[in-house]
Amino acid sequence: MSWQGKVLRVNLSAGTAEPEPLNLDWAGEFLGERGLATKYLWENMDPKADPMGPDNVLIFATGPLTGTMASTSGRYAVVTKGPLTGAIACSNSGGKFGAELKFAGYDLLIVEGRAASPVYLHIQDGDVRILPAEELWGQTVWYTEDWIKQRHQDPLTKVAGIGIAGERGVYYACVVNDLHRAAGRSGVGAVMGSKNLKAVAVRGSVGVTVKQPKKFLEVVRDTHKMLAESNGRKGLTKYGTNAMMDNMQNFGGLPTRNFREVQFEGYDKIDAKAMMKPNARGHTNLLTNKACFGCTIACGRIAHIDQEHFTIVNRKEYWHASGGLEYETAYAFGPVVGVSDIDALTFAGFLMNEHGMDPISFGVTLAAAMELFEDGVLTTEDTDGIPLTFGNAEALTVMAEKTGRQEGFGRILGLGSKRMCEKFGRPELFMGVKGQEFAGYDSRALQGMGLGYATSNRGACHLKHDMFTEDMEDQSGNGKAEPCKKSQDRVAFVDSTGLCLFTDGTWATEDYGRQLEAACGGDWPLERLLAIGERTWNLERSFNLKAGLTKADDTLPPRLLNDPAPSGTAKGKVCELDKMLPEYYAARGWNADGVPTPETLARLGLG
Amino acid sequence: MKSLLIDADKCTDCLQCEMACSFENEGVFNPARSRIKVFEFEHGRRAVPYTCTQCDEAWCLHACPVEAITINAATGAKEVNAEVCVGCKVCTIACPFGTVNYNEDTGKVVKCDLCGGDPQCAAVCPTGAITYVDANWTGYQRMRDSAVRADGGAS
Structure with a gap:
């Protein structure tokens, strides 16, 4: 009930696809989606394995509430070892693909091995086929979805796939489903490409x-109503996530020109209101x-580009x-590269979806390249004749396409910021953690965010904790450790339900519990829910430690630790990570090296 | 009598209607078994819900050779009596709108029956894209909107 009780295991080396029963004991402890996939990954691979090798395991996971009438039930996660970070990757996505996988009868799809030549997976309920994809190799995400629907004469098929970026191992290639939703971060698309798997099509x-159907409908009616009446929800519906642009500008937490600044003069040309203005x-x-x-x-958001704009005037x-534009896309193509041309930003966003790349990592990598260019480390000879100056909209869109197609300097940008900055001898210009680039929040203005970035198991990420309220109320690093830990655990739990994080805040943790109780049966008290989150977090951490990461990886770039914020409400402040991190380890029940103690592991049933 | 009224401008493509429909009729969340479908056009620019409009002179009803489709006097819905239906599918051919479909699991046809007068698609729709209104006044809201414009725009 609610779980399908079935896992589809595909081995691309052997060419097999077999269903197996879901381990319901694990489902009780890890729930679904992020948590349950983490458990399966832990049990199915050696964390030391090469992320781009056949021994890496790629899991598509739904949650027990995915595909139900619970609001936001369309989510699934892609969990694997990420090539960008060398850590566990957990990228979730919306759209329709996740629910469709569940409707086909599967909680999880586990992909092992590597196909000898390009293939795609076609799932129609119990009929699972590994089909040749030679014709699709070298094609875009959009072309691929269209081709599969036509080949199978079925417009209702849902497709998750990769573009050229994923095929060629761009370190931040993503898996795109339903044309413009993505499991975006940590290079999960590159893992798919390394397995010669172009797409998964499911019906x-x-x-x-x-x-308990009657009870479930009653609970869901109530939780729908809570969202309908919530001001936070109303803001998201009307403005989308890009409403955050104005908040960060006013607060002085809007990373600008590779984090040299924290406010951007062009913000009001690319914010949510600008999107709505002729x-x-x-x-x-x-x-x-x-x-x-x-x-x-x-x-x-569904948008279109002005047909007279230079990017598309000749490209019908x-x-x-x-x-x-979502906030993170707007930030990564806007302030952090200094561009304020809304059509250029929108076009770059289209290109990310079409070619299957993470806009955050691409934008922040381009920002570092721009700093290298302005410092004279790179010249137009390196950059295909394009001046990579901050604010150059053409540089943004041309490089987005070159990276997507892996041409010219796009091949360097495809390395991600960390590898690129190291290559050119300026590692300090990489703005991220564990190899993954920052989202659109500056850790000097938002201290708890800084701690969250440093400790996130998938590298810098804004979606693994929610410290906005605490950070905006108190701009010091005092007392941030405990709330950060609690928030990370709660978010890990919410991710494991199969629902979207944007319900969090309107719904209390108990509201997820009510929905689980009616959907799954059994008792779901608050302690159990939070323990699922904490257990997941600690297992992710254990995976990373086994993969070879250490305390030294829980850090931030020197710019955020040493260079004071130049303006805004945090003017003069640096990120107080050195104070927060030991407190955080203690709050987690980890030793001074950031390793979970045997007692902590035993308490969570991970011993 | 009431009628479903669909305003595609308000539809966000969330498919709550498809889940509510399949749950009411089949006891399972399963858009593949929904009698209302939402169609997505141009990368999501438009989403258009569509289902049976309950024709007065219903082609499906007239085409059925075993009189399995009858009119519910209270709701006006054309309902399929599954015990009588032989699965010949002539009604699926007769319907000009494609809203009667065959279900291979049961061997019968299915179509919207307005949930006996409380259509769940309308009940669950979060944006008012699907409403259940007086059948004689499906144009009321649009007429009112026009009146507002004629009056100079103040509602």
Whole structure:
């Protein structure tokens, strides 16, 4: 009930695809999606394995509430060892693919080995086929989805796939589903490419049932109503996540020009309001909002580019509508590279979806390249004749496409910021943690965010904890460790339900419990929910330690630790990580080296 | 009598309607078994819910050779009596809108029956894209909006 009780295990080396029963004991301890996939990854591979080798395991995971009437039930996670970080990768996505995988009868899809030649996986309920994909290799994500739907004469098929970036091992290639939703971070798309797996196409007609249908509908009616009435939800529906742009600008936490600054003069040309305002030619960027499967928030943006804009004036194929700017995309193509041309940002966003790349990592890598260029380390001879100056919109869009197609300097940008900065002898210009680039929040203004970045198991990430309220109320590093730990655990639990993090805040942790109780049966008291999160966090940490990461990887770039914020409410402040980190290890029940103590592991049933 | 009213401008493509429909009729969350479908156009620019409009002179009803499709006097819905239906699919051919479909699991056809007068798609729709309104006044809201414009725009 609610879980399908079935895992699909595909071994691409052997060419086999077999269903097996879901381990329900593990489901009780790790719930689903992020948590359960972490457990399966832990049990199925050696964390020391080469992330791009056949021994890495790639898991697509749904949660027990995925594919139900619980709001935001469209989510799935891709869990694997990430090539960008060498750590556990856990990237989740919305759209319709995740629910469809569940409707086909599977909680998890586990992909092992490596196909001898390009393939795609076609799943129609119990009928699973590994099919040749030679014709698709070298093609875009969008082309691939279209081709598969036509080949199978089935427009209802849902597709998750990779572009050229994933095929060629761009370190931050993502898995894109439903044209513009993505399991975006840590290079999960490159892992898929390393397995010669171009796409997973799925069509499900089994459906999902719940333990107590009448009670579930009652609970869901109530949780829907909570969202309907929530001001936070209303803001997301109307403005999308890009409403954050103004907040960060005013607060002085908006990373600008590779984190040299924390406020951006052009912010109001690319913020949520700018997306809704007609330009001089009467063109309005935003067309409408759009929901992922089952979502009653609908924060997604559907936008189009002004046809007169230099990027597409001669390229009719981009005159259609597609996924528009989210805050992280707007930050990564805007302030951090100094560009304020909304059409250029939107076009770069289209290119990320079309070619399957993480906009955050691409933007922050380009920002570091721009700093290298301005410092004279790179010249136009290196950069295909394009001046990589901060603010150059053409550099943004041309390099986005070159990286997506792996041409020219795009091959260097495809390394990610850390490897690129090391290559050019300036490692300190990498803005990220564990090889993964920062999201759009500066750790000098948001101290708890800094601690969260430093300790996130998948490298720098804004989605593994939520410290905004604490950070905005108190700009010091005092007392941030305990709330950060608690928030990380709560988020790990929410991720494991199969629902979206954007319900968190409107719903208390207990509200997820109510939905689980009616859907899955059994008792789901608060302590059990939080223990699922903490258990997941510690198992992710254990994976990373076994993979070879250490305390030394829980750090931030010198710029954030030593150079004071030049303006904003945190002017003069640096990130107080040295104070927060020991407190955090203690709050976690880890030793001074950041290793979970035997007592902690035993308490969580991980001993 | 009431009628489903669909305003595609308000649809976000969340598919709560498809889940509610399949759950009400089949006891399972399963869009593949929904009698209402949402169609997505141009990378999600438009999402359009569509289902049976309950024709007065229903092609499906007239085409059925075994009289398995009858009119619910209270709701006006054309309902399939599964015990009578022989799965010949003539109604699926007769319907000009494609809203009657065959279910291979049961060997019968399925179509919207307005949930006996409380359509769950409308009940669950979070944006008011699907409503259940007076069948004689499905244009009421649009007429009112026009009146507002005629009056100079103040609602």
